[in-house]
Amino acid sequence: MITLYHRPRTRSSRFLWLLEELGAPYQVKLTTTLSPDGTGARDAANPHPHGKVPAIMDSDDGTVVFESPAIVLYLTDKFPTAGIGPAIGDKDRGAYLSWLAYYTGVFEPSFMSKFMNVEVPVGSAGWVSVEKMMPTIIETLSNGPYLLGDRFSGADVLYSTTFALFANTPVKQESPVIEAYVKRALARPAYARAQAREDG
Amino acid sequence: MITLYHSPQTRSSSIVWLLEELGVPYGTKHVTFRRVDGTGARDPVNPHPHGKVPALTDGGDTLFESSAIALYLTDKYRATWMGPAAGEAGRDAYLSWLAYRPGVLEPALILRRLGTPHVQGMMGWAEANEVEEVLNAHLAARDYFLGDRFSAVDILLGGGIHFMLMARMMSETEVLKAYAARVTARPAFARMMAA
Ligand SMILES: N[C@@H](CCC(=O)N[C@@H](CS)C(=O)NCC(=O)O)C(=O)O
Ligand SMILES: N[C@@H](CCC(=O)N[C@@H](CS)C(=O)NCC(=O)O)C(=O)O
Numbered sequence: 001m002i003t004l005y006h007r008p009r010t011r012s013s014r015f016l017w018l019l020e021e022l023g024a025p026y027q028v029k030l031t032t033t034l035s036p037d038g039t040g041a042r043d044a045a046n047p048h049p050h051g052k053v054p055a056i057m058d059s060d061d062g063t064v065v066f067e068s069p070a071i072v073l074y075l076t077d078k079f080p081t082a083g084i085g086p087a088i089g090d091k092d093r094g095a096y097l098s099w100l101a102y103y104t105g106v107f108e109p110s111f112m113s114k115f116m117n118v119e120v121p122v123g124s125a126g127w128v129s130v131e132k133m134m135p136t137i138i139e140t141l142s143n144g145p146y147l148l149g150d151r152f153s154g155a156d157v158l159y160s161t162t163f164a165l166f167a168n169t170p171v172k173q174e175s176p177v178i179e180a181y182v183k184r185a186l187a188r189p190a191y192a193r194a195q196a197r198e199d200g
Numbered sequence: 201m202i203t204l205y206h207s208p209q210t211r212s213s214s215i216v217w218l219l220e221e222l223g224v225p226y227g228t229k230h231v232t233f234r235r236v237d238g239t240g241a242r243d244p245v246n247p248h249p250h251g252k253v254p255a256l257t258d259g260g261d262t263l264f265e266s267s268a269i270a271l272y273l274t275d276k277y278r279a280t281w282m283g284p285a286a287g288e289a290g291r292d293a294y295l296s297w298l299a300y301r302p303g304v305l306e307p308a309l310i311l312r313r314l315g316t317p318h319v320q321g322m323m324g325w326a327e328a329n330e331v332e333e334v335l336n337a338h339l340a341a342r343d344y345f346l347g348d349r350f351s352a353v354d355i356l357l358g359g360g361i362h363f364m365l366m367a368r369m370m371s372e373t374e375v376l377k378a379y380a381a382r383v384t385a386r387p388a389f390a391r392m393m394a395a
Pocket of ligand 1: 010011012033034035050051052053054066067068069104303304320321322323324325
């Protein structure tokens with residue numbers, strides 16, 4: 001049984017979606033985190049080393065996983081029957097691992113730099129500017145429709161929800177490819193089931 | 201055959217170190233990229249989408265991003281143990297700490313150096329001092345990230361810590377100093393440095 005440490009409408013929400021996609025047995029443990037406005041407090045029960053969400057605990061063997069790309073991979077490896085995580089040896093495994101790592105190492109810091117209006121130092125930062133990054137993503141999804149081609153995967157859960165979140169912010173991406181991608185991904189039945197569990 | 205797209209004294213050196221630990225045959229292709237000082241240019245043969253290093257090809261597989269490459273290699277080449285396999289004890293910590301390097305350690309410390317204020321709760325990483333606290337506390341209690349066994353996490357995160365101590369991007373503590381000395385004492389590290 002998987003326990004998801006979750007705070008509604010945060011980076012943990014999409015893990016409800018992933019767990020629904022996988023048909024995994026899970027329970028939601030509502031938790032609190034520190035918010036940008038200074039409200040909220042860390043929850044000592046949350047096993048993430050910085051008290052962030054998401055984190056998961058697997059009561060089958062007491063394992064604890066933190067950081068989104070790690071949790072996605074752990075879960076899709078553990079529950080392979082849904083077919084949304086290419087297994088070790090699969091021809092798509094390399095691309096799957098790469099896009100998961102890229103999410104945390106490039107995609108998020110890239111948008112955060114833009115949001116904070118800081119220039120990305122070429123050569124030393126591990127990421128690039130949004131302007132350099134987006135053509136790569138748009139090209140990949142144009143050939144797609146998903147990051148791994150015609151195969152929806154756990155990586156799409158991370159990227160599509162982030163683009164959806166940006167829709168009402170200054171970093172919104174005006175691109176028909178991105179719009180179609182978000183629409184297609186979020187139309188999946190598991191996404192609707194997850195929304196019904198958002199508050200616990 | 202494994203080909204590593206590499207440039208000496210960069211993040212791709214970690215993958216040289218890992219390949220030396222694994223003892224698998226590989227080739228390196230030296231590529232150039234745009235440097236901090238503005239010299240150098242992106243090499244079109246490099247398959248990384250932004251021309252960064254490392255990138256790696258192996259048979260029909262193409263990979264970019266350090267943590268993805270490390271995981272791919274340690275899952276595929278298992279004659280030398282460099283990390284728990286899927287289903288093996290310790291896999292949880294292995295995946296989590298591999299993701300921690302690009303997702304938390306690097307952005308936190310690079311943005312501190314740039315003087316960008318940390319926005320609690322919104323940024324996907326933590327405040328740099330807190331990252332240092334977590335790493336010190338974790339390593340004070342064990343020799344290696346996964347306990348008493350050296351793994352690829354100690355190359356990626358450990359190599360990162362070693363580098364950031366040298367670049368004075370991180371505060372030196374007895375714990376981190378001893379840890380960096382422990383991991384860089386490995387023969388494969390020396391082979392990487394000599395390559
Ligand atoms: N790098 C983490 C980011 C997680 C994260 O920052 N979550 C936010 C909620 S959206 C949080 O818990 N913030 C509370 C805090 O930073 O203290 C991941 O990829 O999972
Ligand atoms: N997020 C990447 C970072 C790789 C990276 O930024 N490498 C540097 C060399 S140390 C690079 O290639 N910089 C050239 C550039 O940014 O164009 C990873 O974890 O592998």
